[in-house]
Amino acid sequence: MGDHVRITAIVGSYRKGGIIDTVIDEILASAREEGAEAEKIYLIDKHIEFCTNCRTCTQQEGESRGQCVIADDMSAILDKIERSDAIVLGSPMNFGTVTAVMKRFIERLACFACWPWGMSAPKVRKKRKEKVAVVVASSAAPALMGRLMTKTVSLLKEASGLLGARTIGVLFIGFAATEQRQQIGERTRKRARRLGKKLASSNPVQVTSHSSRA
Numbered sequence: 001m002g003d004h005v006r007i008t009a010i011v012g013s014y015r016k017g018g019i020i021d022t023v024i025d026e027i028l029a030s031a032r033e034e035g036a037e038a039e040k041i042y043l044i045d046k047h048i049e050f051c052t053n054c055r056t057c058t059q060q061e062g063e064s065r066g067q068c069v070i071a072d073d074m075s076a077i078l079d080k081i082e083r084s085d086a087i088v089l090g091s092p093m094n095f096g097t098v099t100a101v102m103k104r105f106i107e108r109l110a111c112f113a114c115w116p117w118g119m120s121a122p123k124v125r126k127k128r129k130e131k132v133a134v135v136v137a138s139s140a141a142p143a144l145m146g147r148l149m150t151k152t153v154s155l156l157k158e159a160s161g162l163l164g165a166r167t168i169g170v171l172f173i174g175f176a177a178t179e180q181r182q183q184i185g186e187r188t189r190k191r192a193r194r195l196g197k198k199l200a201s202s203n204p205v206q207v208t209s210h211s212s213r214a
């Protein structure tokens with residue numbers, strides 16, 4: 001990874017200016033201050049169809065992602081991610097997991113697995129993780145409860161892995177639904193900015209894990 005890190009952030013919240021969006025903005029702003037180039041993609045603005053389980057994309061062998069037969073915005077998003085050094089995946093926790101729009105995106109990552117007919121389980125195409133990732137989640141519940149009792153974070157980490165990224169930081173924001181237009185607190189902002197710096201620096205080795213409140 002060079003000194004000019006390219007970051008693509010995927011926002012899985014329905015609310016522009018909401019908690020997830022704001023935290024991701026802080027991460028990207030601090031990364032940019034360190035010289036990184038960053039782009040944010042709102043899944044709600046994109047045309048993303050459901051994976052239909054046709055498994056066409058999983059039939060080919062090899063490390064390159066399989067070709068999906070659906071013509072929508074997904075392949076352009078994945079091209080962008082593949083050209084990046086780092087990613088941010090963020091989603092509120094709804095009904096104990098990621099949002100529907102984030103889940104729809106994640107199911108379309110089947111193309112990063114090889115799963116020919118006749119094979120009982122998929123195999124991730126690329127074992128090497130050349131990118132780094134930060135995952136962000138938020139909940140009405142206390143952060144620790146959301147983190148420990150649901151699969152929200154593990155799902156986002158699994159998605160990062162499929163996209164070729166090793167998760168180097170997790171930010172889980174609890175008590176994130178007390179006001180209609182809730183601001184993030186100073187601690188959350190600082191943690192977001194620290195993670196942005198970490199993403200912008202090359203090959204961080206340690207996972208930073210935070211639970212905080214909005």
Ligand SMILES: Cc1cc2nc3c(=O)[nH]c(=O)nc-3n(C[C@H](O)[C@H](O)[C@H](O)COP(=O)(O)O)c2cc1C
Nearest residue numbers: 013018019020092093094095096138139140141177
């Ligand atoms: C449909 C729906 C389901 C939700 N389910 C949960 C839940 O299971 N647990 C929880 O702690 N918060 C839940 N919440 C609260 C959201 O997690 C919270 O509003 C969100 O993290 C705020 O992020 P945002 O500002 O980016 O939208 C839910 C909210 C909605 C609208």
